[in-house]
Amino acid sequence: MKINPAPLHLAQSIIIGLCAAMSIAIIGTAAHTLDVFNKQQSSNPWWLPLWPQHFDTHGTKALIGSAASTFVLSAIYLVFALIPSFNLVNRHTLRALLALGTTLPAALVALVTIIYAHILNNDTPEIDTIQTWTCKYKNSRPLQQDLGLPSNLGNGNFNSLCMQSRFALYGTLVVFLMLGACIGLSVVTWLADKWAARQTRKELEANGQVQS
Template identity: 60%
Template sequence: MKINPAPLHLAQIIITGLVVVFSIAILGTSAHTLDVYNKQRFTNPWWTPLWPQHFITHGTKALIASSVITFVLLGAFLVTSLLPKFNLRQKYTLRALISLGTILPSFLLTLMTVVWAHILNRNAPELDTIQTWTCRYQHSERVAQTSYIPSNLSNSTFKSLCQESKFALYGTLIMFLLLGISMAVTMVTWLADKFAARQQRKEGAEMGTIPS
């Protein structure tokens, strides 16, 4: 039986690319929600500026940190895999070690981030996160329809902030699952590369025994 590892290499690249894309999207949405909160928490009455101790932003900051670290690690692996000068396809054991060395920290970090963010969200309403607060008051009546109040003095952005916060959290969960799949694919790819290399050496030895 002859094994072709090429489809597995392609699958690994695609999954890694998806993780990188998700990390960028999660970084953008979580950083935006935190930026809006930081800019409005002392001026927007909807953020109850006299009650700052009510809000916990550690979960959002953890989402930002995990997405940045995942982007850097998986992006580095993606670059080294695609650049011909590294020739990692021929160095299959080194490729597998680099892959696991970038995936495993990201896998554990995203797992801890998702669990921690969920724990913080469950503390509401005693303590609120950006997600729990904006999602609770996104549909609350702002002002009379004939009046106009700037967005930095109302809850007009709460709906989008709620959606962005949810995307960052559940996107990190998806990223965690993709990283788990990527680890499995890495191991299968390494075994396939090893088996294919052994077959190639065996065929080369057999060809060498054929008299000319």
């Protein structure tokens, strides 16, 4: 049976490319929520500036770090896999090791980050994260006498911040699942490469015997 591993190579590159793209989106949304918190936490009464120790932003920072590491590792793989001068198409074991060496660490970091962020989100009401706080008060309304306050002194953007913080967390989960799929695909692709190379070698040997 003849196997063509080219579609597997393409699928592998597409999945890793999607991981890189999703990581950029996660960095953007998580960094934006953290930036808003840092800028408004000392002035916006909706952030309880008199009680700063109530908030834990380590989960958001971990999501940013996880996404950044995934992007860097994915970019490394794509550079080596897509640039012809590295000739990974004909170096099957090296290609598989490169895929596993970039996706496996990224998957582990993403998994630890998801668990860590989930634990922090479940520590409420003792401690709130940006996600739990903004999602809790996204639909609340200020008192009548406070309606004239500037937008940066209200919770008008809490709904957007809630969705962005949720996207960063669940986006990391999606990245983890794609990385897990890519790990399995890397093994399948390596086996397909080996099988195709073996079949090609047998065909060449057979042709050689016929010609002789």
